[in-house]
Amino acid sequence: MIFLEEAISIVRQNVTVLTGEEQVNLSQSLNRVLAHDVVSDINMPPFRKTAVDGYACRAVDMDKSLRVIEVIAAGDMPGQPITQGTCSKVMTGAPIPDGADSVIPVEEALILPDGTVRFTGGKPKSNVCELGEDIRVGDTPLRKGTFIKPQHIAIMAALGYHSPAVMVRPKVAILPTGDELVEPNEMPGVGKIRNSNGHQLVAQVISAGAVPVYHGIVADSQEVTEMAIRRALHECDVVVLTGGVSMGDYDYVPKIMEKLGVKILFDAIAVQPGKPTTFGVAGSKLVFGLPGNPVSSFIQFELMVKPALLMMMGCIEPYAISYRLPLATDYSRKRAERLGLFPVVINTNGEVELIEYHGSAHIFALAKAHGIASVALGVKQLKKGELIDVRPI
């Protein structure tokens, strides 16, 4: 059994970044990983422009009544320079005419009966955006490996990346194992339960920006399991099994893995839930054996598999952000040999509330959870108000 940090580190050291990229439309690049740096081909602002609707003038003239010599819309070019005692009406985004260095905002301008304009504000501001103050030609606002969100789409659009290159996505085989499983369209007979893990994993793989390849339920037979893993290793970049990795007599999965050339690097982590988590490699392919209980499987995917998938796409921020937040109530647990993970709600005061949770089979506890809290190994109790790490889910 190893610590969670060691497990995460072993996975990280064994990831090989996939080679291959594809060009996609801008909107299709959402939730993909950028394959190249985005380099600016322009200065932004590309010209000196006004930040407000108002009157472009000389700062030294702001105590005078100014004659309006033209109107400049966004997209127009100024026709005349500003000289002493003159101004031009400018719309937000319009270029600043030569000679001007300030803009009187329309809210701080009084139009006198003779049509001249007077500054009525307090402290004058320039209200001018200087050429290149946000970005200059050759700057690199987005690095290769950025996981693309809407705000990054804006940057790519602004810099002409209309069909950006994104990294290819890992194909992830999903193999739920166990004779006790039936698919969701069946009514489970005596001793059976519906397969929830497999479908949860499909959704988790999609959410991680990768491609799920759902295999269907793998029966508890050495031959069937071996065939399924062999095929998955052949077709996919990553293989995720659930169930079949603890110490039961029918849990021969680790032996099959070894037979298929999968080098097992760990098979237990000091976390609760999720202890019987197995990780191995076969060349550049990764194999994860996740616990059969759906809460364990969910959490271990988020902690281990998702960062691995993001790293395979070259993602530079593969680990989710945790927040340190105050507990709304006391917390205690009986045993503390492992790092404890459990679902929590964040209330409207920003405090962490415990929710009813019976253990790793209790998927319903996740229904309303906002996050997974973690309590360090060795810690049995925390007091109301103490800070606890929460990872949003």
Place this chain on the structure above:
Amino acid sequence: MIFLEEAISIVRQNVTVLTGEEQVNLSQSLNRVLAHDVVSDINMPPFRKTAVDGYACRAVDMDKSLRVIEVIAAGDMPGQPITQGTCSKVMTGAPIPDGADSVIPVEEALILPDGTVRFTGGKPKSNVCELGEDIRVGDTPLRKGTFIKPQHIAIMAALGYHSPAVMVRPKVAILPTGDELVEPNEMPGVGKIRNSNGHQLVAQVISAGAVPVYHGIVADSQEVTEMAIRRALHECDVVVLTGGVSMGDYDYVPKIMEKLGVKILFDAIAVQPGKPTTFGVAGSKLVFGLPGNPVSSFIQFELMVKPALLMMMGCIEPYAISYRLPLATDYSRKRAERLGLFPVVINTNGEVELIEYHGSAHIFALAKAHGIASVALGVKQLKKGELIDVRPI
């Protein structure tokens, strides 16, 4: 000008939930909104089962050597009841045989030379999951209006919802306005900039689980703008314009809205950036006029439009969670008449760091931001260590 809370409240009061639902595959229901409550058709666990690999026995016998009478795998049915002095070997998830009330974990069991089993642990635990302890027939673990995440997929799978009904998605017309705009595939000429807002909005609409209908750049002409808005109101449930909503001479959009029967409910919010944000309704259709600067447009979409889209789908948690986190440095601003919003990074200590930010045109500031922090109206300064609200982006 109204406060942000008022603006959010006005939007909320004017949302009409869309009627209409569609049945989709389980994995396609990800990031959609559930149209009906999910009701359990089973008990879970559906039978008394073991939480561990081990030996099912009677608690009163745990100080004795026990004879193993059978092996029960997950998916098997027990053949024999447990009586005094006997046990059955059980795999995790297997049913507990009649007569047994406890399971000795395999890690705490010693196999004696005669094949009998002895408990070697400290304090005995039952290790039995009782029938229905997680859910009972008729319970409602997921409510109508749940935004579906992977953990909810597991619950639906477990309860047989293999093709759940989800709410129809609002169609959102996106109309970037302004003669200064060119599309990303063009090199902007003098006085022009590439349209980043429109494409950012497409991505934001997708991220909100709705359907973008991108109109293309709307030229600064009253006739063209009127036609575009008329068509958008006809085809879509929500119309989002950017640009054209401040006080410039060419900003006739509000007038056109009124002509087309759009009742404007507010046209300025006391926030920075994002003050010139307009909201109106035409029957059950919503119209948002967002500022032309891309940071303002981004933030106002997240604050106003996204919750509205989620509410139109009946979503029960339409507002994003904010976290109250400590500042890594002092913060100050010159003016405090509006609620201040600005991009921040969360460092590895969980503290909030400021990043270089020139104002609402500075989209590059969002490249590395983890969230948008907010400072209350009236507050000019915050000290290192003080808590600040951060909304992840």
